[in-house]
Amino acid sequence: MAPLRCSAAFRQSIRQFQQSIQERANTAANVIRQEAEVNIRRIRHAPRWIQFLSKVYHEYGLKHILLIIVLIIYQFIGAAIFYFCEASHDKLLETFWKENVRRNRTRLIDVIVSSMLNNTEYLFFFTSNQTRQIKRRLDQELTLYEKGLGIKYTDQKIRWDFWNAMLYAQ
Numbered sequence: 001m002a003p004l005r006c007s008a009a010f011r012q013s014i015r016q017f018q019q020s021i022q023e024r025a026n027t028a029a030n031v032i033r034q035e036a037e038v039n040i041r042r043i044r045h046a047p048r049w050i051q052f053l054s055k056v057y058h059e060y061g062l063k064h065i066l067l068i069i070v071l072i073i074y075q076f077i078g079a080a081i082f083y084f085c086e087a088s089h090d091k092l093l094e095t096f097w098k099e100n101v102r103r104n105r106t107r108l109i110d111v112i113v114s115s116m117l118n119n120t121e122y123l124f125f126f127t128s129n130q131t132r133q134i135k136r137r138l139d140q141e142l143t144l145y146e147k148g149l150g151i152k153y154t155d156q157k158i159r160w161d162f163w164n165a166m167l168y169a170q
Helices: 008-044 048-059 062-116 128-149 162-169
Strands: none
Touching: 048 062, 062 128, 062 162
């Protein structure tokens, strides 16, 4: 097989095609350059409010104020996280403490009623209805006595609130 020879007209049309592609690429590149120059001119001049903030930031110590503001915001976020994680546990402990106080009070009343009432030694005999009324009355009196003493769950420890969470977050 003999090598194919291209005619001069075919070579000429290929060169013209390459030149037209190159011209179009140059035209597109020029359009892109012109648009970029217009945008750069627009970007080179910052808006006045940015210039003002930059001046205040550098000349009047705004960077220190911003640092303090960021620290305070960080502190509040940390305190909120601690509060939401620990507050439910604190309420659970308070409920548990109140339940234990109630259980101990009931146990004490049962001991008093069984040792003092319905006892052959003292010759006091009550019906079950009277015994329930006496237990209820003793429960009310002991509750009033505890309130008079000021026995509260919050006396046991520091109450977990947002400001204690803030202190803990520091």
